[in-house]
Amino acid sequence: MNKEMLQKTANQIRKDIVTAVYSAKSGHPGGSLSAADVMTYLYFEEMNVDPKNPDKADRDRFVLSKGHNAPALYSCLAEKGYFPVEDLKTLRHTGSYLQGHPDMKHIPGVDMTSGSLGQGISAAVGMALSAKLFNEDYRVFTLLGDGEIQEGQVWEAAMFAGAKKLDNLIVIVDNNGLQIDGKIDDVCSPYPIIDKFAAFNFKVIAVEDGNDFDQLDKAFNEARLTDGQPVAIVMKTVKGKGVSFMEDQAGWHGKAPNDDEYKQAMEELEKAGEA
């Protein structure tokens, strides 16, 4: 996909995210929007996956360690053709298969159940390890929040991946700078994120603007060429990206828009799509 197509797809996914959260009357738009571009890039450019055959053995895997970004994941999967886009409106409804956090048992294309922060990266490490043990050549991508890396389990997993040289593992940190209680540096600063992953024996790729497809493209190409160590892509993003009143606001971490807000958000995204 070229850059323009990726941008268009990401814009559509943003509309899906906002619509799904609006329909659910709850959910996590902020982080879903900050990560919408990288997830679009993964599903529409980078990963070897097939929506017709979601369980094929040699597929690349994606684990959404920051599981509360389920709206972004579901929107990508729906747009990719894993299930009907229309179903996104059932998000978080009683009886819907689209649970508040990703559920691998019931949702085609979800490679790992997640939602409890810090755990997804371990599962991703397990998948990458399994590929190494049984000589398979798929790759495993996992997306973490910057607040999430305060969890000790992230460093258990990082230490393991570094020690075992899992170069088929790509850890992506969505550094939007905000967590529920506020700015991550005020709550319990995980900075310097880059030095931490480097000290845990990762090849670290810093991305200045994780909402820019050129920069993402460059980073993932570099990741592909990395040999002998796991990769951490630490990308600065804007929380709530694409919806003016949600941008850079911790308050939009886990809140649904009301009718007026929804209307405004969709108008803005519509306009962005035409540009």
Place this chain on the structure above:
Amino acid sequence: MADKKRVANLKLQAAKCRQNVLRMVRAGGHGHVGGALSSLDIVTALYFDKMNVDPENPKMEDRDRFLLSAGHKCLAQYAVLAEKGFFDKEVLDTYGKLAAKIPGHPDMHKLPGVEANTGALGHGMSIANGMAMAGKLDGKDYKVYAITGDGELPEGSNWEAAVAAAKFGLDNLVVFVDNNGLQISGDVTKVMDMRPIDEKFKAFGWAVKYIDGNDMNQILDALDSIPEEKGKPTMILCDTVKAKGLSFGENKAGFHFWNATEELLDQAEKEMAELVSKLEKEKEELV
């Protein structure tokens, strides 16, 4: 460089404490001697030179705190507390017995001088954080010292504690990493390579110092310059020798936990007694 007399005295105390360790092994028939002996020089320097503690008043409010995150190294702490007079040395002979005051992992309610019930690895740094934070909140100037094992560092709770200690600027906290290079399953770098340890702690916002943890001179130099950096917690990465002082057990993972034979225990006791007389002589010569 630390004063010669000071060093000579501590070396002697450490040897006597090693005798206490052997006394407990004699009583119980076994023990986690490897890590106890590798970290024992540090514990000795803390209790006999640095820490503000009073064996007569173990709960003194302003006392410096010490805890072993690697609780299985408790033989070192029991040995030093006994030598320092926190309790009667006869208690050492109850090691391994039911209802002993000196159980396999330390219990703060059983033995005076023990500050925390440790043993489950990876808990100690968080507890030490809490003590150091309380000191800051109360405006007290006591320090908190903790020893963790290198093998224990993969435990994620350490990194949660590390981030928090830096955030709260706990420069009254000193953590020693007893880097003896061996854990129960063998070479730490083979079980789970956590190197580089110093770079990790630096990236987590700590001041880091690197010493030989069985060299009294270097231990004292490090302790004399704490905090290493104002506003930051201090990590002292100590290269040590597992089972230090057991001529036949040094640097052997098999001595992480020692099921002692009569013969080797006899030999160890003899060697340690010789070392004590030698160090006593050296100390006298300095006077």
Place this chain on the structure above:
Amino acid sequence: MAGKKIATRESYGNALKELGEKYQDLVVLDADLAGATKTSTFQKAFPDRHIDCGIAEGNMMGIAAGIATTGKVPFASTFAMFAAGRAFEQIRNSIGYPHLNVKIGATHAGISVGEDGATHQCNEDIALMRVIPGMTVICPADDVEAKAAVEAAYLHDGPVYLRFGRLAVPVINDEESYHFEIGKGITLKEGKDVTLVATGLCVSEALEAALMLEKEGIDAEVINIHTIKPIDEELLVASAGKTGKVVTIEEHSVLGGLGGAVSEVLGTKCPVPTLRIGIEDTFGESGPAAELIKKYGIDAESICRKVKEFV
């Protein structure tokens, strides 16, 4: 073979090695305790399929979950305290909720850990594990049963918690005739006055207690419940209906373990007076295992005395 004693952790290691030959998709994980959990036995035979995760149990459970998603069968091994205890939430959310095919081999359960003391004596793991939906919980009584349980766990599709001990315990089952089925209790001795329901190392103690009781004129039935979840309701109800009195015996807290599980069944389906023998609501302590078993009242003599008072 009379008098033979083997710790069930040994059985675990030996079984893994045998199964490793048979099943190529079996992977063993450990957290720096391979020598103690006895996965070292497997490690020697299959070094490539033995992964030491270092002292990081939460991560180990997550790795096991990830491996399971690729169709392999991981056995994640550490002490009960650090499996059911430290990694509870990882087991619940990353293994239990997605119902992944992970086997947890938890050794050093209960007070028979001995000298390491309370920090390492897990008397709470059965309670913690059996409340996770879909989790199978097995606590074998001896070497024969333990080895059979490991293979049954491998063949079972879904998460299984296997509870093993550090202490060598008598071999009470006959290897030739023994048959293990998940969820099926075993009546070891029939009786009419009282039912003794035991699990793990307490099964041999209960058998011995039953012999002592016989001399006192009390005819006790002895049931081995090796699978605490799903529990054999049918067998329990039938026996309770026959004897009218039930005693549960376990090396675990009297709260939430075997005693809890049995009481839940009988309370609704066949209410009879019950006595729960186990570790009272307290922590353990350091000491030789055999002495602790006596001190905490789960040895044959204590059982005999308590049952006599109860009947």
